[in-house]
Amino acid sequence: MSEVSLSLATWFWLIVPQSLIIVLSIANYFVQRKKPLQ
């Protein structure tokens, strides 16, 4: 088993902003879906 791994900070920046953006885009989809067109 290898002992080499990415640091926590590297994992954070490679995963968290991207995942957050997908979650926010999904939330936006559900919020906007209910919004009536003017």
Next chain:
Amino acid sequence: MNVPTLLAFSLYLILMLAIGVFFYLRTKNLSDYILGGRQLNGAVAALSAGASDMSGWLLLGLPGAIYASGLNNAWIGIGLIIGAFLNWQFVARPLRVYTELSGDSITLPDFLENRFNDTSRLLRLTSASVILIFFTIYTSAGLVGGAILFEKTFSLDYNMALWIGTIVIVSYTFLGGFMAVSWTDFFQGILMFLALMVIPIYAMSQIGGWEATLETVHGINPDYIDIFSGMSLFSITSLMVWGLGYFGQPHILARFMSVKSPSSIPMAQLIGMIWMILSLTGAVLTGLIGIAYFSEVPLANPETVFIALNQAIMNPWIGGLLLAAILSAIMSTVDSQLLVSSSTIAEDFYRKMLHKNAQQKHLVWIGRAAVVGIALIAVILASDRESSVLDLVAYAWGGFGAAFGPVIILSLFWKRMTRNGALSGMISGAITVIIWKQLQGGVFDMYEILPGFVISSCCIIIASLLDKRPEKAIETEFEKAKKAY
């Protein structure tokens, strides 16, 4: 010549031409030709925005940078993802709504003139000229990239390769206009995505998995797997602010304006962001895996890491198709820029300045003639691949971002903004980028888009506040648009 690759390329090029012919039969007026009659499906808008945004950089430049110096180059990708998300989230829907409400504007210069009721034509002339000059050069640089790929893949003469690539791109753009460009971008986006998923996953399995890859890369240089290696807050910021460029790219904003309905934008945003995040992740992994795969005989040119991995691990038939992904990345950017330039000539110069009552059929042919004319100029520029004119491309992303970004955002959200504010923002943003780029050392090492964006925003605010309040009709239209955001 490699037969499977040649066949894969030919199949791909025939599909692009077929799309052009299909939409040729459906193009009735200028709005159809340069904005698809605002009938673009959300998923196509999403992938075509992504594909036209990401040039050959996605498959050559980014994996090459990671291969050459490790994960610290991923910051630019993170910045781009955040910028693209903010653009979809805050600009896409308002721009779609406002451009239609404001005189059914079909180009950005058209929108700016209508938004501020600018009878002097100054806003239209300034913005249209900037778009035309820079996109012609941008198109030319894209053609150089495509020709070099053809030259290397098929051992073709550079000029012959340049003409083949140009004829294919011009053919489908000439025939089918915006819809053909968007649908070809859609398929090109799928191909780029598949290539960036298949190659790193398959290559990693050949090496022995994620941990084995990481161990090999760490053995070569432990800094390669540290995103903070050699980075300061200043250098990270300088890379991440590339994302600001999205707010001012005319070929990407055109996708927002063309979506069938504002209500289809959230789904398009979701699809677009997933595509972008996975594609960029694939590009980063390609570079990282390349370090491990070619650990014994390193590549002479880091930018060929995608091509080298493809050749080393893939079956020639699949490999040929995946190689077409690079051509896709280049073509999807070139065709969009070519069409935006053509729309500037047909709508902003010809229809609005010279022939106001021209018939729609006539205007479509002006648009088509403009596609051919601009392509010819671009080919002439590209025939000398060392031409210093092509260096101007380095100004384009930052220049468009700083000159148009703050103008577009504030025009959508600030009622008090005036025509003079917009003009001063556009000019100051462009000038800041040009001057900042000439200077080096200390604060001037920051990517020029950031100071350009800040100065442009300040100039818009100051000039608008010093100006007299916008007319009542402009404010009423703004309120109406804002209600529909």
